[in-house]
Amino acid sequence: MTSQETAAPYRRRHSDRRAGDIAVLVARAREGQARSVARLISLVEDASPKLREVSAALVKHAGHAQIVGLTGPPGVGKSTTTTALVTRFRAAGKRVGVLAVDPSSPFSGGALLGDRVRMQEHALDPDVFIRSMASRGHLGGLAWATPQALRVLDGAGCDVVLIETVGVGQAEVEIAQLADTTIVLLAPGMGDGIQAAKAGILEVADLYVVNKADRDGAQQTVRDLRYMLSLGGRHSAAGAWRPPILSTVASRGEGIEEVVTALDKHRQWLDASGERARRQQERAAAEIEAIAVAALRARMGDVHGSAALSTLAARVVAGELDPYAAADAVIEEL
Ligand SMILES: Nc1nc2c(ncn2[C@@H]2O[C@H](COP(=O)(O)OP(=O)(O)OP(=O)(O)O)[C@@H](O)[C@H]2O)c(=O)[nH]1
Ligand SMILES: [Mg+2]
Secondary structure (H helix, E strand, C coil), X not given: CCHHHHCHHHCCCCHHHHHCCHHHHHHHHHCCCHHHHHHHHHHHHCCCCCHHHHHHHHHHHCCCCEEEEEEECCCCCHHHHHHHHHHHHHHCCCXXXXXXXXXCCCCHHHHHHHHHHHHHHHCCCCCEEEEEEECCCCCCHHHHHHHHHHHHHHHCCCXXXXXXXXXXXXXXXXXXXXXXXXXXXXCCCCCCHHHHHHCCHHHHCCEEEECCCCCCCHHHHHHHHHHHHHCCCHHHCCCCCCCCEEXXXXXXXXXXHHHHHHHHHHHHHHHXXXXXXXXXXXXXXXXXXXXXXXXXXXXXXXXXXXXHHHHHHHHHHCCCCCHHHHHHHHXXXX
């Protein structure tokens, strides 16, 4: 990682000049003004120094939105399902936020553009905020930037926020940390239950959706999943949530009502079991940690290539100092 990247959260970029008064922006976002919401998320994306102020202004308004993560292999139907869920939530009069986060793909520009096109039908709805974020290159990736973007959407009065992330490994774990409910999508022919298990997918799901149920092999995928779940894991403990397995044809909106019902049930379980509070606490801890580590790395960025570091390095080479003692000296300087 270069020192440029490590300094990201403190780097000043052009959007700051347009930011205006943060208090005004936050007030407008809270009234649901899309432009202000977009600007606040740009501040997050650009790692603006004003984020501290944004965060302080939003913290007392947080905790209202139901956060739902959708993850799964590329092309499984995450965006189609997200769009169908948005339609359903809008019909219920809810304000909805959508964050499409691409944590790793070098093709994110194209993929995100695809998502934008697909979600066109909601583009003009003032109660739907859609935002794509490419978190690659961001310090701490999802862990660092997404919680703040979520806070913006939450603060803007969203009742539900849907986060779509391509499931490529670590991303599922991070999304599960951010969401109240994580939906893992699978589709026939895209990898059976065993492959899913390998990808670490089984552990993070609160809800499984086998999409593309109009295709051959959907029933087999459901059976594979059921078998995998029967083998145990965190879901088998007494009182634990048992993730249901649902089938959908997202492109036709089939099965979406059942997904919404399952989301409601999971929400009730979160409240009744105390799991929601536990997850919130864990999330806040992870966020603090990400910010603290980012701050430390940014300071380390100043150390990198510094005269003090070369002096220490020369002393290690000369055998005057061991590298641990030298590292202690660096840390003390921070
Ligand atoms: N046959 C069938 N096709 C579907 C279904 N749902 C989505 N698709 C199609 O599958 C393709 C991929 O859908 P997306 O919703 O873009 O999938 P995604 O998981 O968001 O893809 P990435 O974001 O690129 O990982 C599109 O062509 C959809 O029209 C379904 O239930 N049945
Ligand atoms: Mg997508």
